[in-house]
Amino acid sequence: MSDAPRPPETGSSREFPVRLMRTRLYEQVAEQITTWISQNGLTTGDRLPPERELASRLGVSRATLSQALVALEVIGVVAVRHGDGTVVTGSPGASRIADAIRAHADRLPEIIETRDALETKIAALAAVRRTDEDLARINDALQVMEEDVGAGGRGVEGDERFHGAVTAAAHSRLLARLMDEIGDLIKESRIESLSQPGRPRDSLAGHRAVADAIAAGDAAGAATAMHEHVEMVSDVAVLRDDQR
Structure with a gap:
């Protein structure tokens, strides 16, 4: 009888283990x-x-x-x-929380890409098409965020109002509809971003740069400022490899 070792049987406990995803x-x-x-x-x-x-x-x-x-x-x-x-605000549900968090992290890069593409174009159009009423709404949103951040808050409401005001200033029904379609997904990334240390004030500064370019009628400058803003706020902890 041969003493040579036999290969592990399929489905047996001797198979190589499947690599498990690390839980942070x-x-x-x-x-x-x-x-x-x-x-x-x-x-x-x-x-x-x-x-x-x-x-x-x-x-x-x-x-x-x-x-x-x-x-x-x-x-x-x-x-x-x-x-x-x-x-x-809601029930944790039956699925594992870690799975839900990872599902969010998995779709976040695509959300960021889509947001960048839409909002960069929207900012450029807003610089060309904005009215005095549009500029007033944009400035009101900046004020709301500034007051909240100054009081120690994250500025989530002001942030949402600002981007909504810029979208309205572009006067494009289709782009506004597309932004509305991904609104809930953007809200996820907004909460994630504004919870990073120092991010609310950095985000507010980015908003001001966008608003200034729109007020000046500088379409290229508005597009650049919005792109840089979205790129900055997209640096979130859930996408970093060094998290434990």
Whole structure:
């Protein structure tokens, strides 16, 4: 009888293991938070403990906890409100939270490409077609964001209003419809971006550059400023390889 080793049988435990995708720390923390929400019977409108307390309970840093909360906000489980804490907005659902977070990360590059293509053209058209009323709406949105950021907020509402005002100033029904179609996806990337340290003020500065070019009737300058703005705000933690 031969002593030569036999090849592993298909389906046996001796097959080479499939490489498993690494779960990042903030993804693990996000799953812990949703488990805690379920175990404690929290429903829509209920508040989570303050971040410092929650980080202590979970044994993680505030930075990791914040990233986990942002990920949960992006997929619709919680809302992080300035001055009001973190509020439950939806059920975690049956699927694993990490899978939902990765699905967001997988589609984000395509969202960014589409947004860049549409909004760069929209900014150029706005510089040519804007009216005095359009400029007033753009400036009002800048003011809303500036006040929110100055008070320590992320400026999400002002950011959304600004891009909506620029889109309206382009006076293109089809482009406006396309922007509306991807509105929810852009909101995901907006929340992700404005939660990065220092990003709200950088985003506000980018908005001002776009607004100045539009006010000056500089189509090429508006397109360049919008492209640079979208490129800057697209640098988000979920797409970086060095996250743990």
